[in-house]
Amino acid sequence: MVTYTVRKGDTVSLIAYKHRIRPIDLVMHNPMIRFELDYVVPGQNITLPEHAPSNSKLTEEEDLLCEFGLQQLEEDRLSIEQLGIKASVIGFSVMGQPIYAWTIGTGKKKCFYSGGWHANEWHTSKFLSRFLLQCVQKCVTSDHWHGYSLVEIFKNIQLHIVPMVNPDGIDLVLQGVYEDHPYKKQIVEINQGMSRFNHWSANIRGVDLNHQWPGWEKEAQGSPTKPWPRHYGGPHPLSEPESIAIFQYVKKIKPDYVLAFHSQGQVIYWGYRNLEPPESKEMVNKLCQASSYSAIHTAESDAGFKDWFIKDTRKSGFTIEVGTGTNPLPAQSFTEIWTNNVTLALKGLTL
Ligand SMILES: [Zn+2]
Known part of the structure; x- marks a missing residue:
């Protein structure tokens, strides 16, 4: 019998594939793991089958089947650093976890990509x-990607990118709440005693x-009035350290346009109360x-990040709703998300 102690950021899929076994094998060897999407919590000891090889790197195919939290972002951060690009920390979450930003390119034009706003949208x-x-990687090797020369693209644009605005929430969706979680009491109360967090955004x-940006007052009237798994806009606009970090960063870098990634719907929202510039439509x-997604002018809501950006700067902002299904989308959705959004995100660099 081989024992493995669960680490922060682990999920059943991640542990299984790293040991070259199937998630179902972990369920079969561990009565406390009831199903493949059950939570495993840091410090918990689980049993691996005898034949499981020791911890190894995921293959590309296995990686497609795995969830993505702050631990995985940290691993990518190290890979990117080895290629010569360092992350900066633009702020900290409520739990003191870093919010990372990267800058690539030297162009005059600037764009800002952000994701991981909502906890159950880790894709x-x-x-x-x-x-x-x-x-x-493609800048280092001078390779083309879908016909684009990244080296040339990044002479003309500066890409600022924050992949994970909400690391605490994403961790909660992936690992649940455990005994020594510092916010256990509040979370359980907000979640009405329920122990699953699939719906937590x-x-x-x-x-x-994404519900607490200036313009908040109107939206707040039709939203929950106290902390809630979704749609509570906070006691006042920009009350949360994660939103403040993005607000300050955007004020500092002054992007020409922004793309905010959410899930799901395979649509792109591009307007806000007709305040967007005319070129937004062509963009x-x-x-x-580039993506096969559909354009929708506006969601008729306020208090979102891209809404605020359009209103504050009169520049273009887009919300990309990746994938289709019910949040959290299954890990397998990543294939579609990757296929349609690589070409979208590349196009976004040349708008
Ligand atoms: Zn979202």
């Missing part, structure tokens, strides 16, 4: 982190980070063509 973090890694204090058409 967007995985997508942006892997997209960034590939961009950096807020940060760890139950504030929706969204290009993004749709």
